[in-house]
Structure formats: structure tokens, C-alpha cells
Amino acid sequence: MPDRLRASYIGRGLVPVAVAIAMLVVGSVAFHLFSPWWRTPIASNWGSIDSALDVTLWICAAAFVGLNLFLAWALVKYRHRPGHRAHYEPENSSLEKRLTFWTAIGIAGMLAPGLAAWGKYVSVPKEATVIEAVGQQWQWSFRYPGPDGVLGAAGVKYITPDNALGLDPLDPFGRDDILVESGDLHLPVGQPVKIVLRSKDVLHDFYVPEFRAKMDLVPGIVTYFWMTPTRAGTFDILCAELCGTGHHEMRGKVVVETPKAFAAWQAQQSSFGQILAEAPPAAMSILLIKANACIVPPSWSIR
């Protein structure tokens, strides 16, 4: 390249891109400190997830600031100047080994609290009560196990207009199940709960930002997660897995309240048995045919 042309391509003196990178680092840190957007106040036991995020953030922030300031410094210090020549050094294995070692330490420092929190996330405590959330395009329903503490069998094949959650009408464990169709989910504060998830149609995801926890609903299988609500209040339930046109409108509410208020609320809800009792006989036959109950007992003793 002719010198005249080359000269015009050479950065001299001030190095704007180095200044820009240093400013972006300072700006990012300032943005972090002053931006109004951060985690919602936590309302569950998953403080360990928040801590793991904090540890990850601090290690990553140190790397971000350190590496980029080194970049900016190198751009200024080693900018082209007449007569300046680069240093020839194909490799420096001791430096590379040290960098690898310290990176591995940093990675392990992040991974440890992350895996520890995950260990808790996958271990449902024995005392957790079971509550079911059922998703469909585009609404939420819920089911409580009732006095026997066991959710009755359920499946898409049992669904009829009078049995919207698809409970097996022949399963005695389902009779006392309490159904909340497209209403609010109520949870007693301080009580660990295993939320089992079932979808009638497509993928959904049960997501309450304040709880930190979330899990997909997958048609055909039952998924779950657990948590303990720690703060009374009303929170939004969102769907966090794309489920079609109405995805953004698939909302629900969860009300976390004292065990007393929860018990009072639960007493007002109807059980599957009550719903069946009120169903007209014609609807009942449809319901039983769905359950492959070939002979309909004439006395409706099934009630």
C-alpha cells in the first residue's frame, strides 16, 4: 500500500475506540448501580437462587471490567506510531497455564453455589403439600388434593364439559379434590408446596417472578417444582413458554395468605364430588363413558 494511503488509515494520538470501551465499562457499571430494574422482592424460599445469581454476577462483573479495561489500555499503549514495532512472541505457555487455572477457579466458584441451589430445587421436602396447576390455551386452573391429601388420577381423555380438568370419575382419591377453574391460586404462607403441572393442550410454563421458580407444563407428562411462599400478598402468574396467539394474555393470580385465611377460602370451594353430584344424569353418562366405564350402574352408586 502506498504510504500516502496507509497514513490515512493509521490511528494517531487519541484512540477514540479505547475511550469508548472504557466509557462503556464505566457506563455499564453505572447503569447497573442506578437502573431502576432489578429483581422483584422475593416471596419464596429461593434466596439461594438469588445468592447464586449474585455470586455469578460479581465474578462475571470482575471479569468484564478487568478484561475490557485491559483492552482499552492495550489499544492506547500499543497503538501504531512511526518506528514502533510489535513484539514477536508466538506463545507463552506459563502465562496461558496460569490464566487457564484462574479461569477454572472462577468457574468453579460460580458453579458451586449454582449446583448447591439446584440440589435443593430438585429435592422436594417430605412435608410439602401437593397442589396441581393445569394450563390450557390460555388460562390457568388449579386443583387441591382435599382431606385425603392425594390428587386423584386425571388425564385429557376424561375431559367433558362438566369435568374440565379431566379427573378420572372412577378414582376414589379424586372425589374430595378441590377444583378451582380459571380462578385464583391460594397458598398458605410458610408451607412448602410441590406444584405439579399438567397441560391439556400445548406447552406452557408456570411463572411467578416473585417466587423465582418456574417450570414448563408438557402435555402427556406431569412436571413439578417446589417452593415455600414466604411473603403474603397477591402476585401475577404468567405463562413463560410460547403457547400461541394468546400467550401474553395467559395470566393468573396467586394469593399467598395466612393458613387461617387459606383454610377459610378452601372451605368455600367445591370438590369434584360436589360437582358430580350436581351434574345432570346425561352429563354423567358422558363422563363415565369417557372413563371407559362400560356398565353404568343403574343406582348411580358411583356417586
Add this chain to the structure above:
Amino acid sequence: MATTLADDLRPLHHPHSWVTKYVWSQDHKVIAIQYSVTAISIGLVALVLSALMRLQLGFPGLFPAIQPDNYLQFVSMHGMIMVVYLLTALLLGGFGNYLIPLMIGARDMVFPFVNMLSFWFYLLSVIVLVAGFFVPGGPTGAGWTLYPPQAITEGTPGHQWGIATMLVSLAIFVAAFTMGGLNYVTTVLQARTRGMTLMRMPLSVWGIFTASVMGLLAFPALFVAAIMMLFDHFAGTSFFMPTMQSMGAITDTQGGSPLLFQHLFWFFGHPEVYIVALPAFGIVSDLISVHARRNIFGYRMMVWAIVIIGALSFLVWAHHMYVSGMNPYFGFFFATSTLIIAIPTAIKVYNWLLTLWRGDIHLRVPMLFAIAFIFTFIHGGLSGLFLGNVSVDVPLSDTFFVVAHFHMVMGVSPVLVIFGAIYHWYPKIFGRMWNETLGKLHFWITFLGVYAIFLPMHYLGILGVPRRYYALGETAFIPQSVHLANAWISIAALIVFVAQGMFFFNMIWSLFRGPRADPNPWGAASLEWLTPDTPPGHGNWGPHLPVVHRWAYDYSVPGAARDFIPQTEPRT
């Protein structure tokens, strides 16, 4: 020098007409340009879609023409086009085609006819993809991940024909890629010129080579997933379809597994991230080394890092599925494997920085883009550690944090490399120089603009703002300031969008009016700058193939007269 078999020009079939030279061309350089122009054209469609998405997110309600269905269609088509039809096609079909034979000293790809066929299949896949916009119901709105069951059930836009064109297009694309990929791999292994050992190859070739091997192993997973979903859709099978309802009516499917599709998709999808990233890693290594006038630092480590990343990337796919409902105990394995992959990736970052360190840095436009890449890649790589670290992923998954992360790491970063690479090799490809002022302006607006777009998105995600939402509506935990942020992000995005016009104007105008370029304007040592003609003619090397005596990074060697020694210069 005696004429060897490799020097024999007769098998090249020199084209005799305009049609065989520029349309049905078997010249890797022409095919590279055909691939690139097609990829960039369809990429522009995806760019327009992103602008439409930003209009809706930034100013909800202001554009009544954008309905929820349209929004989801924009999201889905934008994602798929950018990842597969732009980035993969441009980096491998475009840069891979152009650079491999020139950088290893070959006359062409080893299978020129298959290479030509690869492009025409690719073009066909793009045409079928675009047809999706015109079928009844429009293109699919199932997200670029195309998860069943919703991809093929009522309630999702394009569930009837849009998804079908998408799946057929992907299957054709995989066929095109397989033809190209086999060519790239075989060419690198079989057609290197004398002296060009594997460990003397420029890192661009290493990146493209490894990505091609990965593509050959990963794309079949996408191919079978696409075919299986087509069967579910049209032939009544239930690979991915369980007993379920659709819009309140029971379907006649049973026993299938939606999670099976997710595993197939991500077994392709995660390596795909590196299929895009590794060529970018390789190319940016070369840009940094050339413009810093310094050998790439730790070359052998860089090669091994590329190979190790490529291998490990097949063991991390389920980190996209921590909250998918798969067995949660998988999380332990996939979090560990994912964070381990950060180590070779970090080594690459260190070595780029250490290449600049004690260098003689010339800040021309390609170098500016390379430096911007280092910055955005550090940012995007680090945010990936949040998402890989299983429990930290739980609150962040399916929020704007994920959107911000993958745009920084595999959207913005590779695109900055692509810009840098186009500015860098343009003088060789077209024999002309572009306008520097416009190039710099393009750089500054793009670099600062994308950061203004994506930095705030991370924080919206940490707050919990979900992705793929047509509108946030009234949500208690989302303050008014989030809507302001969305408007601001949209304005930044539109500025960046418009600024790309400068790039296209510069490239097209310079094609005709740019000053004639020097054959080796940057003083680079690798083979592609040493062709007898600029642009290189058919067969690349004139009567004799070059003979290589050294690696591609002899910059500023002590005692040498110039600050670079071409690869063809014998050792003394």
C-alpha cells in the same frame, strides 16, 4: 519447478460463457458471492422483521396493523432466518467458500459441481422459506424453536401451511449444507498445497473447518426432527404429539413426546451456536493479528480451543431445557459441562487480548469491528454463564435476559465479525477500496447502537419481563419505566437499522467508484493476499500452486526487513 498433478489446470473446466461463469458457476469465489448475496438479502428481510417487532414493543397499540399473530410470526421468522439462513449460510457458504481454497493454496473446492449444487439447493430453501409469507395463514409463529405441539395445532399462526414451508425449507437447507460441508471438510483435508500443514493453517480455516464438521453431525438432528414433524402434521403420526386437546377438542394423537423434539432440536441447536461462533472466532483472530501486526498469541492453544469447544458443544444441549420438564437431575451434568466450555472460550478471549498486547495496532475499519467484537463477546459470553448455571437460569429463562444474552453472543458478535471481514477482504474480492469515512461512521453507530439496545434488556430480564410477549399489558411487577425502556430500545434499534444503509451504499458504490486496491493493502502474510491477480482469477494461482514454508502469523519478526513475512517465503 516441475509441474505436478496439482498444477494441472485442465480439470478446472474454464467457463466459456457468461452463464457458466456467473450463474451456473463452479468457481468457489463466484459461489461464495452467490451465497453471500442471497444470505444478506434474506437477512435484510429478518432485519425488517426485527424493526417491526421493535415498533410493537416500543409503541404498543400505535400500529394496529401488527396483531399478536403477526408479532409471533415476526419473532419466529426473524430468529430462524438470522441463525440459519443468514449467519450459517454467510459464514460457511460465503466466507467458507471464498477463503478455504485461497487460504490453503487450492485451485478450488475438491467437488466444484457439488459446491454449485449446494448453492442452488440453498437458494431453493430460501425460496420455500419466503413462500411461507404468501401461503394461507402466513408463516409460522411458533417461535424459531418450532416446539410441538403448538407449532402444528390451532391457536398458533401458520400452524397449517406456514410450518410446512418452514420444515420443508429446513430439510432442503440441510441437504444444501451437507453438500457444502462435505466439500469444505474434504477440501481442507485433501487439497492443501505443499507445506501447508494443518498447524500452519490460518485460524479462519480452522474455525470454518471445525464448524463444518460440527454441522455435518448436528444438522441431521434438525433434519429428522423436521421430517418427523411433517409426518405428525400430514400423515397422522404421533412422534411429538401426546394425548391432548386442541382448542377444547381431543385430538387423535397419542403417546408422542414433545420433549423428544426439544432434545432433537437442541442437539442441533446448541452446536449451531458454535457453528456460527467458530468461523467468527477464526476470522476475528486473523483480523486482530493482521491489524495488530503481531502473531496471534498462543496459536496452538487457539486451535485446540476451537476443537475442544466444537467437541464439548455436543454435550451441553440440554442447558436450553433446564425448566422444560425433563428429568431435573440432568441439570447437574449439563450445568457442569456448560461451564467447562467457558474455559476454552475464555482462553480465546485472553489470546485475542494478548495479541493486542505489545502489538503495533493499526485502527483501520476492519480492526475497529474486531475490537468491538471482543467487547460484545466478553459481555455475551459472561451473561451466558448466568444461564448455564442451572439454578440461576430458573428465574431468567424465557425472559428478556435470554434475548439480550443470545443477541450479544451470537447475533451482534458474529455480525460485527462479518462486517469486519467484509471490510477486510473486500479489496481482494473486488479489487477496490471502500470509503473509510463511511466505514467508520457505520462502525460507530452500529457498535454503540447495539449496546444501547441490548444492555437494558438484560435488566428487564432480571426484573422478570417475559420474552415473546406481544404486549406486557397491566402487570403489577412491571413499572411504567419498563415501557419507557422499551420505547428507548426501539429508537436505538431503528437508528441502527437505518445506519446499515451506509454499509450497503459504501459496498455498492465502491464496487464501481472505489479506488483500485493494492493486492495486499493490510500487509497480510496469509496466502489469499498472494494471488497473482486481484481479484483472483479462475484457478486462483496461475500456472503454479504456491508452496508454503511457514505459518500465517509471521508479523514483526525480529530482523526481518518488513513487518510481515508471507507464508510462501522460504525460511533462511
